Amino acid sequence: MLSKKKYLEALGIIMQMYPEARGELNWETPFQLLIATILSAQATDIGVNKATPGLFAAYPDAERLALADIGAIEEKIKTIGLYHTKAKNIKAAAQMLVSDFDSILPRDKATLQKLPGVGRKTANVVLGDAFGVPGIAVDTHVDRVSKRLNIVPQKASVLDVEKTLMRYIPEEKWVSTHHHLIFFGRYHCTAKNPKCEACPVLSYCKFGQERLGVY
């Protein structure tokens, strides 16, 4: 396993690679971020950003989405994978927000996760980006990069990855680190064909060294 000290060195290099790293979903209100994040499960941010302008123009807030016809919602998001389920979830989430929370997004993780379609990762993204609540959302990129850098066993759960990152990284950097790791995974340490030969953290990465047959 890579030590905490070595991991933080590698992370510092990764953060310098993408100083502009930030969430890439388009939204104007915390409610819209919630909806966009639910829609982004197993879909690309680019795909979600293509659909949400039309969705948010028709249903800009929880009250209007809660009253929307499910078929009409599906029509707006049909280009996004799993849109039948996601249409049901975002309508049900909007209904619960209106009925149980006065249309105001809860700011704590456990309560937010009571909304349909909202798991731990979605709650972390929304709370971090909308309200600055510290959290590390472990998506496929964060999970892959953490395992390649060998800070957790290869079979570790996403919760184990999250807990390890929270132990290693100072709390005030959790939200920004999550974005840096996503950029690094999305644009450099990609699932297929990671750019190991040009990787500034190769000397920290056993996976990359073995892949290239170096060290």
Ligand code: SF4
């Ligand atoms: Fe990813 Fe390769 Fe860099 Fe390791 S060396 S972090 S696998 S790109």
